[in-house]
Amino acid sequence: MKFNLRQIEVFRAIMITGSISNAAKLLHVSQPAVSRLLSHTENRLDICLFQRVKSRLYPTPEANLLFKEVQGVYDGIYRINETAVELRNKKRGLLRFVVNPSLGQTLAPLIVQHFGQKNPHVRINMQTLVAHELIDALIKQKAEVGIAVTHQSHPNLKTQLIHENPLAVVVHKSHPYAQKKQIHIKELSNQKLIGYGVESPIGRLLQTLFNQHDVTVHNHIEVRLTSIAVAMAQAGAGLAIVDLLAGAGQIWPDVVLRPLIPATALPINLLYSSTEPLSLIAQDLLYATQKAVAEVTT
Numbered sequence: 355m356k357f358n359l360r361q362i363e364v365f366r367a368i369m370i371t372g373s374i375s376n377a378a379k380l381l382h383v384s385q386p387a388v389s390r391l392l393s394h395t396e397n398r399l400d401i402c403l404f405q406r407v408k409s410r411l412y413p414t415p416e417a418n419l420l421f422k423e424v425q426g427v428y429d430g431i432y433r434i435n436e437t438a439v440e441l442r443n444k445k446r447g448l449l450r451f452v453v454n455p456s457l458g459q460t461l462a463p464l465i466v467q468h469f470g471q472k473n474p475h476v477r478i479n480m481q482t483l484v485a486h487e488l489i490d491a492l493i494k495q496k497a498e499v500g501i502a503v504t505h506q507s508h509p510n511l512k513t514q515l516i517h518e519n520p521l522a523v524v525v526h527k528s529h530p531y532a533q534k535k536q537i538h539i540k541e542l543s544n545q546k547l548i549g550y551g552v553e554s555p556i557g558r559l560l561q562t563l564f565n566q567h568d569v570t571v572h573n574h575i576e577v578r579l580t581s582i583a584v585a586m587a588q589a590g591a592g593l594a595i596v597d598l599l600a601g602a603g604q605i606w607p608d609v610v611l612r613p614l615i616p617a618t619a620l621p622i623n624l625l626y627s628s629t630e631p632l633s634l635i636a637q638d639l640l641y642a643t644q645k646a647v648a649e650v651t652t
Contacts, residue, residue, distance in 0.1 A: 361395045362424055364388055365403065369421045373411060449635050450479045450497040456580040456600040457501055457622070458482035464646035465501070469639055476635050484578065485555050492625055498636045500625040501643055503597055504555040512628045514640075517599075517647045518619040521559075522611040524587040524594040531593065531612065538615040539567050546592035548583045549573030556580065556620060560595060563618060584609065599650065622647065 357365075367377035367388075374392070378385045396403050403420070404411040413421065449469075453462045458480070466478060483491060485504040491497045492511055500511075507513045523537045531537055531545075549571070550557035564571055574592045577583050583594035588609050597620050598611065624640055626632055632640075 357395070357399075361391060362427070364391050365395065365417075365420070366424050366428065368392065368404070368411060369413060369417065369424075447473075447475075447633070447635050448477045448479060449473075449499075449633075449639060450481075451499040451501065451636075451639060452481045452483050452488045452491050452497040453501045454485065454488065454503050455482045456597065457503065459581055460599050461501070461622075461643075461646055461650060464649060465639070465642045468642035468645045472638055472642070473635055486553075489625065492627065495627070495630075498626060498633065499639055501622065502625060503599070503620045503622050505559075505621065506555060507623075507625065510628055511625045514624040514626075515621050516624055516644055517622040517651060519597040519599050519622050521556075521595055521614040521618045521620065522598050523614055524584050524596055524606075524609050524611055526587055526590045527608050527610055528590065529593070532610050534612055536613045536615050539563055539569055542571055542593065542595075543569050545571075546574035547571050548575045548577060548586045548592045548594040550578070550580075550583070551576060554578065556595070556597065559618070559620060567616075 364377065364381065367380045368374060371377045371380055374388050375385050378388045381388065392403070401416050402414055403417040404413055406412075462480060462482075466480065469476075469478070479497075481491070481497065485502055485506050488500045488502050488504075489506060489508050489511065492500050493508060503519055523531070523542075525531045525537075531541070549560065550573075552558050552561055563569075575586055577586065580594075580596040580600040583596055584600060584606055586592065587594040588606050590608075595614060596611075599622070624643060626636065
């Protein structure tokens with residue numbers, strides 16, 4: 355016969371209180387109920403657990419061995435309860451999230467700051483990935499939440515729009531266009547452009563815009579990241595089109611940002627599993643993201 359949970363509970367109560375009457379008080383049951391269960395347990399185990407001497411119970415060596423194992427179980431339960439309380443109060447844990455590189459330099463530091471203020475004991479693992487890599491990491495559960503400037507999604511992911519991120523033209527201050535208040539897309543046809551491959555969300559969006567407005571452009575330089583495009587423009591290598599948040603929180607000497615006309619935006623989306631509920635700390639990350647976006651866009 356195996357010990358069941360009720361028998362383990364009664365056995366432990368007798369061991370720590372030293373008597374059936376005290377065990378009954380601890381468990382809020384009657385003495386006869388405890389006595390019957392102890393007798394039944396000894397009979398089924400075919401082991402004498404206690405010597406009865408003048409109305410007192412003395413544990414046998416076998417009982418002491420069992421008690422060590424039982425106490426280990428209770429210690430484990432205590433640790434589980436402590437962990438559950440800490441998780442509920444968000445006093446421990448690990449948050450894994452992924453962001454686009456441009457947001458990793460601009461928006462992400464603010465997100466981490468706001469999140470850390472509310473969750474000072476939670477460790478953070480953040481990776482910067484381009485759009486298709488970011489989606490792949492979420493699908494493979496290498497991260498719980500993604501923050502991305504992208505139209506891309508996946509059937510297994512929920513997408514929550516948090517901000518429409520306008521496009522702007524990055525111009526070196528010595529360029530004639532630096533004097534303009536805004537730059538129309540048709541004015542880019544004869545300019546040296548720092549562009550992107552069509553595999554990137556901004557590259558695809560710009561190609562669509564150029565086609566819609568019958569604008570022929572030639573990328574003088576092609577890069578993968580908007581932050582590199584800004585750096586190229588800063589060096590005077592050409593004009594770059596970026597989302598406004600690519601320059602948020604940074605000081606780029608010698609360049610100005612001018613709104614692109616017609617007004618066009620890339621969405622900033624939160625992405626997370628459509629099949630798994632978000633953890634409490636991941637929910638706090640969503641709040642921190644919304645707060646950070648509001649801070650940099652107002």
